[in-house]
Amino acid sequence: MATEQDLQDFTTQVTCPDDFDEFWAGTLEMLSGISLNPVVAAEPLRSNDDVHVFNVTYLSLGGLEISAWYSLPAHGDGPFPAVINFPGYKSEPPVRRDWARRGVAVLSVAVRGKLKSSSEFNPGYPGLLTSGLESKETYGYRGVISDCVRGVDFLSSRQEIDPGRIYACGTSQGGGLTLITSALRPEIKAGVSGYPFLCCYPEAMAMFRSYPYDELACYARAYPDQEERMLDTLRYFDAVNFAPRIKCPMVVGIALDDEVCPPETSYAAYQALTSHRELWLFPNSGHGNAHEYPSQERAWLESQIERSAVAS
Amino acid sequence: MTTAANRFWRQTEAVLVELPADVRLHRDDFYSQPDWDVFQMRYTSADGFRLFAWLSVPLGDGPFPAVIRMPDYASVHDIVYTPLRERAVVMNPTFRGQRESDQAFQAEFPGLLTEGIEDPGSYVMRRVFADALRGFDALLAQGQAEVGEVAVIGTGLGGTLALAVAAHRAAVKAVAANTPMALGNPASLVPGLAYPLAELDDYMRLYSDQKEAVKKNTADLDPLKTAGKITSPVLLSVGIYDTGSCPLAFGEKLAAKIPDCDLRVYHGAGEGGGHEHAQIQLSWLSDRLGLG
Numbered sequence: 001m002a003t004e005q006d007l008q009d010f011t012t013q014v015t016c017p018d019d020f021d022e023f024w025a026g027t028l029e030m031l032s033g034i035s036l037n038p039v040v041a042a043e044p045l046r047s048n049d050d051v052h053v054f055n056v057t058y059l060s061l062g063g064l065e066i067s068a069w070y071s072l073p074a075h076g077d078g079p080f081p082a083v084i085n086f087p088g089y090k091s092e093p094p095v096r097r098d099w100a101r102r103g104v105a106v107l108s109v110a111v112r113g114k115l116k117s118s119s120e121f122n123p124g125y126p127g128l129l130t131s132g133l134e135s136k137e138t139y140g141y142r143g144v145i146s147d148c149v150r151g152v153d154f155l156s157s158r159q160e161i162d163p164g165r166i167y168a169c170g171t172s173q174g175g176g177l178t179l180i181t182s183a184l185r186p187e188i189k190a191g192v193s194g195y196p197f198l199c200c201y202p203e204a205m206a207m208f209r210s211y212p213y214d215e216l217a218c219y220a221r222a223y224p225d226q227e228e229r230m231l232d233t234l235r236y237f238d239a240v241n242f243a244p245r246i247k248c249p250m251v252v253g254i255a256l257d258d259e260v261c262p263p264e265t266s267y268a269a270y271q272a273l274t275s276h277r278e279l280w281l282f283p284n285s286g287h288g289n290a291h292e293y294p295s296q297e298r299a300w301l302e303s304q305i306e307r308s309a310v311a312s
Numbered sequence: 313m314t315t316a317a318n319r320f321w322r323q324t325e326a327v328l329v330e331l332p333a334d335v336r337l338h339r340d341d342f343y344s345q346p347d348w349d350v351f352q353m354r355y356t357s358a359d360g361f362r363l364f365a366w367l368s369v370p371l372g373d374g375p376f377p378a379v380i381r382m383p384d385y386a387s388v389h390d391i392v393y394t395p396l397r398e399r400a401v402v403m404n405p406t407f408r409g410q411r412e413s414d415q416a417f418q419a420e421f422p423g424l425l426t427e428g429i430e431d432p433g434s435y436v437m438r439r440v441f442a443d444a445l446r447g448f449d450a451l452l453a454q455g456q457a458e459v460g461e462v463a464v465i466g467t468g469l470g471g472t473l474a475l476a477v478a479a480h481r482a483a484v485k486a487v488a489a490n491t492p493m494a495l496g497n498p499a500s501l502v503p504g505l506a507y508p509l510a511e512l513d514d515y516m517r518l519y520s521d522q523k524e525a526v527k528k529n530t531a532d533l534d535p536l537k538t539a540g541k542i543t544s545p546v547l548l549s550v551g552i553y554d555t556g557s558c559p560l561a562f563g564e565k566l567a568a569k570i571p572d573c574d575l576r577v578y579h580g581a582g583e584g585g586g587h588e589h590a591q592i593q594l595s596w597l598s599d600r601l602g603l604g
Contacts (some may be wrong), residue, residue: 091386211391
């Protein structure tokens with residue numbers, strides 16, 4: 001198990017490419033040239049007296065159609081605060097009726113490769129982490145991150161949503177995507193990143209033999225002459241390089257016995273934050289299973305939502 | 313076991329007996345490790361479905377103890393890391409509709425729990441149990457690794473499948489089931505549960521004329537009906553706040569029905585002990601499989 005001292009002693013070798021901002025500005029510009037084309041269809045099977053659930057689709061990078069579960073409070077006129085929930089690496093996005101029941105809209109995004117968004121891009125799990133690693137332009141996560149950005153755009157475009165009260169959360173890959181998307185979209189007012197994946201790839205792939213990071217070690221073993229290029233591509237997708245660009249309050253939750261995402265690597269992302277930040281350490285927990293995490297996440301986001309309501 | 317449940321399991325076994333497993337293995341060079349080989353495994357289950365499994369085999373001579381990690385209620389059943397892979401054969405089988413076993417049918421999550429539920433002949437979950445039994449049979453039938461004692465483990469639906477396999481395959485040496493899904497038990501049909509069990513209530517709310525069909529067509533799958541047949545020791549974990557897979561009262565009833573059950577109750581929500589129990593389970597399995 002890592003100690004707090006281990007976290008503080010850790011230094012990543014990840015550096016930020018000189019053209020990092022240029023690359024992402026170019027990607028966002030490409031996105032802005034694609035019509036969002038949102039379609040919102042009722043899901044009566046998942047709806048009930050308290051929550052109306054919809055299946056949403058919108059267009060993202062490359063013109064791919066991305067799906068999401070959209071849960072709205074059945075009571076009240078809105079505009080509602082909203083939480084965008086990013087998915088884990090291999091899990092499907094959940095229908096979040098729990099939040100909607102409490103008066104908060106939730107968009108739960110099925111990024112490309114998830115079942116509901118896999119018709120044109122389906123590298124599988126394992127597979128996604130090494131898909132298109134040959135260059136930053138072809139890397140699969142360029143699309144995945146774009147799908148998250150477009151989710152924020154969808155929420156911002158909705159009359160029933162208060163555009164000044166959009167929040168983000170997720171665990172594991174969802175935690176990494178929370179950090180990255182918050183850097184790219186200032187519409188996100190606060191976020192909670194749990195056990196974040198997508199941090200410090202060179203160290204993470206060397207520290208553990210568990211998936212998904214081990215996919216990178218497999219790639220390096222299979223293509224040793226490509227490892228340098230792989231690591232260079234990954235610098236453009238490392239949450240550590242996005243963290244200083246985040247302007248909103250952010251929580252990072254870390255389990256000290258995390259056997260999937262090395263705690264040191266998640267801590268490096270926390271350390272790189274320059275906005276208001278909070279650190280939650282869970283000493284006797286592994287990846288994604290700190291008992292108190294879900295209730296802390298909900299309470300913290302609700303406090304942010306209430307604070308913004310008072311301010312407005 | 314009730315007559316109806318007896319009939320269901322007899323029919324399931326009869327279907328499998330008629331179909332050769334036709335196990336095929338293909339070494340995966342990309343995911344194989346210095347300490348173990350990884351294979352993509354395919355075999356035939358009920359209705360001719362070809363199923364996929366990841367199989368890892370330690371380097372060296374067998375026989376090796378084996379761990380079958382039954383799939384949870386999710387699309388992906390990946391190459392799960394476990395420290396045991398250096399010393400034990402580890403198989404991660406899938407059921408129909410999961411990734412890599414979805415050529416004929418792609419499962420939806422949420423959705424699978426009520427797929428075809430209006431009729432016992434079309435209800436997919438009944439066949440998922442056949443797929444679990446066939447996974448165990450396929451491990452014994454493959455010729456790549458010499459297999460010794462076999463433990464079956466799983467979480468959520470995977471826990472229920474692990475218990476079902478142990479009830480029907482006497483060769484199972486040990487079972488570790490975390491928060492086994494209460495599918496088939498009346499506890500799974502009450503309003504106000506979390507997902508995945510909430511799928512059943514969703515369905516009954518929208519199709520109120522199908523309530524009796526839901527009860528009838530899931531009832532044979534109730535783990536309580538086969539728990540008494542399990543001869544191996546079982547490590548069972550439940551969480552006191554779990555409402556999506558294994559409500560506490562159901563878990564306690566299940567433990568009482570299993571002849572040799574070590575029940576661990578945790579204060580977590582649905583994960584049945586999380587990290588603490590994962591450590592206990594690893595040690596428990598190592599002891600049962602003689603891995604020290």
